[in-house]
Amino acid sequence: MEKMEEIEGSIADLRTTFRSRKTTSVAWRKNQLRGLIELVQDNEQKIAKALYQDLGKHPAEVYRDEIGIVKKSANHALSCVEKWMAPKKNRLPLLYFPASAQVLSEPLGVVLIFASWNFPISLALDPLIGAIAAGNTVLLKPSDLAPECAAFLQETIPLYLDCNAIKVINGGADVGEKLLQQKWDKIFFTGSTRVGRLVMTAAAKHLTPVTLELGGKCPAVVDTLFSLSDIKVMAKRIVGGKWAACNGQICIGVDYVLVEKKFASTLVDSLKRTIKKFFGESPKDSNSLSRIVNKNHFDRLSKLFKEPRVAASIVHGGSSNEENLFIEPTILLDPPLDSEIMTEEIFGPLLPIITLNNIQESIEFVNSRPKPLVIYAFTKDETFKREILSETSSGSVVFNDTVVQYAADVLPFGGVGQSGLGRYHGKYSFDNFSHEKPVMQRSFFLEMEPRYPPWNDFKINFFRFAYRFDYFNLLLLLLGLKK
Structure with missing residues (x-):
């Protein structure tokens, strides 16, 4: 009961923070990415110690697969996030003239990330980089099978990142089940195919989009x-x-x-x-x-x-x-x-x-x-x-x-079929945690009357030309120079 109250309270805080829109600013996103870089830089020794206790990893392996890869990913996102956030202009067919179109990347909302135990630091922080770069608030659930790393993340993340926007909850399978009962705007899961099926089943109840990073026999x-x-x-x-x-x-x-x-x-x-x-x-x-x-x-x-x-x-x-x-x-x-x-x-x-x-x-x-x-x-x-x-x-x-x-x-x-669903890393992580919203603007000038009833043969021909993208002949048709 106490853990459920903590979960519900954390989600409420994350939603309040997201509604404030502060996570959508480029300044907030960059500050959090810098905080992540500082987190791994300042705590290399602690991370290495935790990984040795959990998995017996050598410091060289720790730096290659955990610390170094997080720093690299966070620096890449930091240098690119403004470019990723920028609206993308799209050219519209002549048929829409005069009009303009663009695609805006907006954050999905409150995101749940399940990390795996085999790379308990990088598989927690690497998806977090994408979620932050995209402007989401995040609840991170580390794996209880790497308890020292899970404790490190819970204790350290609030010291470097916005604790109203990024929260960590530890626990076993029972906590995972409680988290899956809640409504999220996105679930990102790294783990086994068996548990991935459970995550997808739970997400379906709320029509929550999921990314499943699973495995298979490579x-x-x-x-x-x-x-x-x-x-x-x-x-x-x-x-x-x-x-x-x-x-x-x-x-x-x-x-x-x-x-x-x-x-x-x-x-x-x-x-x-x-x-x-x-x-x-x-x-x-x-x-x-x-x-x-x-x-x-x-x-x-x-x-x-x-x-x-x-x-x-x-x-x-x-x-x-x-x-x-x-x-x-x-x-x-x-x-x-x-x-x-x-x-x-x-x-x-x-x-x-x-x-x-x-x-x-x-x-x-x-x-x-x-x-x-x-x-x-x-x-x-x-x-x-x-x-x-x-x-x-x-x-x-x-x-x-x-x-x-x-x-x-x-x-x-990312995988395909039983090996996974969705993809991430670099710009793909940003896209994973974003919704690409198309925006079209039209002028009141030049109304195209054939699009409206009453219908006749002329309008049928108009539609034929329009969907064939034969804009020259369509223009002739509209000007009455072609029958």
């Missing part, structure tokens, strides 16, 4: 047209995209690899060498591997690779330590396709490699499964690239690298 398709130096680079990029970011607990991480049988042993050997280079002879002692977030996820992952049929396919790794929530980087070669490790998103340090007779079969393999958030394809074959682009559907496609697309502000980030 494949890496590996062609065989590589030199030895290319293979080394490819292995680094696959290992980096699988284990060097939250130890595989990442929605855009490589979930499985597709490769021709004849190239499989070469690939496995190269991946093994790279894992050893990155994490040493004893990965459990490495400070460069994040730990599994909690006991529930550890048990889920253990079940995936310890099933007897699956365990028989392990060609590297396979050790684990429940006390330390550690699972070694593990490679599996051709696990059963009907096993859970190949039907569910892994979200952990397990990498199945599936062999094919011909790499062209990878397209059918990917298409036989739900649309992935990303397809990674390592190939120099331009024809094969075109086939991937034209014959598959995914949130995005990256050729010859992994995960780097996430940091590009000029590219939209």
Whole structure:
């Protein structure tokens, strides 16, 4: 009851603030973006400590994936927000003369943001940047699975941002359910497909628009047209995209690899060498591997690779330590396709490699499964690239690298189908939290009488010309020079 009162009171404050219209000014938006930049700059040590306590992340990983990416995104928005806010003039057809048109971007209102636990700082603050830049008021719900980061956000955000316009509420699933019972002008959710369905169902009751950043099984398709130096680079990029970011607990991480049988042993050997280079002879002692977030996820992952049929396919790794929530980087070669490790998103340090007779079969393999958030394809074959682009559907496609697309502000980030709904990053974040309102102005000069009854053949011909955009003949028709 007490938490519900806090929620309702917070929403009431946010609506009052939004109605005051202060969040629509460019000055307010810029001040909040500057405040966000100061927040991460002033608190690098605290953020690093919280992320180590929650996930065992190394400071380098923290800066790359959390602090640095938030600073970059906020600085980008700060430098562009006036341009994004500016009305956009649109040319109208001659048929409307004399008239003018423009599109105004206006904030949606009071926004609810659900953050995820795997990147608990950046996945909270990055969407917040877009919501602020667009002029909304925001209630942020951090993930309770990263409690130190959630506490940091709740304690620190009010010190740097407008506490009447941006609020943080912590809690578990029960708090999330209470929040979803309320009416919002937009809900932004990052998390699992299962919970995403619940969010969308709750939002439908109020016809609330949603953005769902979900996940899926992202494949890496590996062609065989590589030199030895290319293979080394490819292995680094696959290992980096699988284990060097939250130890595989990442929605855009490589979930499985597709490769021709004849190239499989070469690939496995190269991946093994790279894992050893990155994490040493004893990965459990490495400070460069994040730990599994909690006991529930550890048990889920253990079940995936310890099933007897699956365990028989392990060609590297396979050790684990429940006390330390550690699972070694593990490679599996051709696990059963009907096993859970190949039907569910892994979200952990397990990498199945599936062999094919011909790499062209990878397209059918990917298409036989739900649309992935990303397809990674390592190939120099331009024809094969075109086939991937034209014959598959995914949130995005990256050729010859992994995960780097996430940091590009000029590219939209989002899924398709079960991997997500909506997109954000850079200008796309601003658009995500805005309504584009068209505005047309007309003069009282030159009334076009054929648009009104009573109807006749002349007016039918007028409509025919008008909808064909044949403006020259339409003008002749109106002047009586054409029948």
